Amino acid sequence: MKTCLIVEDSSIVRKMARRILEGLGFAVVEAEDGVDALVVCKRAMPEAILLDWNMPVMDGYHFLCHLRRMPGGDEPKVVFCTTENGIDHITRAIDGGANEYIMKPFDKEIIAAKFQEVGLIELPEPSLI
Amino acid sequence: MTPSDYEYLRKLLKDHSGLDLSADKQYLIESRLLPLSRKCGVPGIGDLVQKMKGGSSLIIAQVVEAMTTNETFFFRDKVPFEHFRDTIIPEMLRARANRKSIRIWCAAGSTGQEPYSLAMSLKEMGAVLAGWRVEIIATDLSNEVLEKSKSGVYSQFEVQRGLPIQLLVKYFKQNGELWQISPELRAMVQHRQLNLLHDFSQLGAFDVIFCRNVLIYFDQDTKINIFGRLAKTMEADGFLVLGAAETVVGLTDVFKPFPDKRGLYRPSGVRAASSGGTSMPKIAAMAGR
Numbered sequence A: 001m002k003t004c005l006i007v008e009d010s011s012i013v014r015k016m017a018r019r020i021l022e023g024l025g026f027a028v029v030e031a032e033d034g035v036d037a038l039v040v041c042k043r044a045m046p047e048a049i050l051l052d053w054n055m056p057v058m059d060g061y062h063f064l065c066h067l068r069r070m071p072g073g074d075e076p077k078v079v080f081c082t083t084e085n086g087i088d089h090i091t092r093a094i095d096g097g098a099n100e101y102i103m104k105p106f107d108k109e110i111i112a113a114k115f116q117e118v119g120l121i122e123l124p125e126p127s128l129i
Numbered sequence B: 001m002t003p004s005d006y007e008y009l010r011k012l013l014k015d016h017s018g019l020d021l022s023a024d025k026q027y028l029i030e031s032r033l034l035p036l037s038r039k040c041g042v043p044g045i046g047d048l049v050q051k052m053k054g055g056s057s058l059i060i061a062q063v064v065e066a067m068t069t070n071e072t073f074f075f076r077d078k079v080p081f082e083h084f085r086d087t088i089i090p091e092m093l094r095a096r097a098n099r100k101s102i103r104i105w106c107a108a109g110s111t112g113q114e115p116y117s118l119a120m121s122l123k124e125m126g127a128v129l130a131g132w133r134v135e136i137i138a139t140d141l142s143n144e145v146l147e148k149s150k151s152g153v154y155s156q157f158e159v160q161r162g163l164p165i166q167l168l169v170k171y172f173k174q175n176g177e178l179w180q181i182s183p184e185l186r187a188m189v190q191h192r193q194l195n196l197l198h199d200f201s202q203l204g205a206f207d208v209i210f211c212r213n214v215l216i217y218f219d220q221d222t223k224i225n226i227f228g229r230l231a232k233t234m235e236a237d238g239f240l241v242l243g244a245a246e247t248v249v250g251l252t253d254v255f256k257p258f259p260d261k262r263g264l265y266r267p268s269g270v271r272a273a274s275s276g277g278t279s280m281p282k283i284a285a286m287a288g289r
Helices: A011-023 A034-043 A060-069 A087-095 A108-117 B003-017 B026-039 B045-053 B057-067 B079-095 B113-129 B143-151 B165-171 B220-232
Strands: A003-007 A027-031 A048-051 A077-082 A100-103 B101-106 B133-140 B153-155 B172-175 B178-181 B189-193 B206-211 B234-242 B255-257 B264-267
Touching (some): A003 A011, A011 B057, A060 A077, A060 A087, A087 A100, A087 B165, B003 B026, B003 B045, B003 B057, B026 B045, B026 B057, B079 B113, B079 B234, B079 B264, B113 B165, B143 B189, B206 B220, B220 B234, B220 B255
Parallel strands (some): A003 A027, A003 A048, A077 A100, B101 B133, B101 B206, B133 B189, B206 B234
16 A cells, blocks of 8 residues: 655644545554654655645745755655645746646645646546446 | 634635635535545544544545545546657657647537647647647637636636646646637637437547537437438548547447547547437437536
């Protein structure tokens, strides 16, 4: 089973994201800010990271920069998930090593589509009718 | 739903999800949340709001999820666009090398995600298509959705459904919460209002027809009739792309499945049987999309 780390300071959004990700077959780990998330990654590198931008202590962008310099830190697929929806933020995130970018609000389909986009999941084949 | 329930939900959705509902979206809340309230075992939205105020974060999460679900998306199902890039266009580049032109029809173009996905796919193929004339004709029953398609303006939700972030950055221009596809891509798509139940032979012959997720709304005889007329309007070596849940198998032999490529079909050369016919179906009602 693949592990997804959710880095997000809102407990409601974490809960919502957890429901969606567990539904997609991930084991979920949570972190409340970037520093917390780095600790999790040092312990065991997850396959996927769903990453908020604005958080106390260390924001998502700085977490990403630290992560990508860690041993094995280029492995996880990082998907930003943030209310920052300006093209400048998106460009900065991609340049910083993010694999995909979700502008909040999100739903199950957006997460599934973006995770499929970066090869984390395969969507089920629809049946013929 | 009382005005105070509405305000409560509006604020909560804004705070938790960024979804910004205007003052007149009661219908949207009702259509999305009534099924959820039934699932939670309460009769109405007022009761659901009470549960939320009681601090049930699970219900709050479900409410946010229900309210932020949308329907249409770019590169829907992905596979057809891989067929387009890896099978259809390479084959057309060989078969049309003299003519250097390809005509593509999106027979249920809807709000434009499919034709623009094809346009982006073509742009991404780059130099191999230099000097080629590629026409994309998007038709739909509804003028309203065609207008939206022509404008090429999409909400933040819509541009996140299936569109890789790199393509968003490359081909769209941001205007607040809205994103507009570039004039260059808009110019690649022509729009026409069309009911598939009516004669469409005036559109001319096509090399490629995308006819996805529209035939499911028709009865079997009508499907057979439309397949017959699609075959007539297609070049003998053309390609038909159907929706993931659609097939010609068991309905008609005017198209045959392309080996190992799900959803991809080619004309078989067999003429439509007279019972299925290629005349207009006797249906008075307008077809739903």
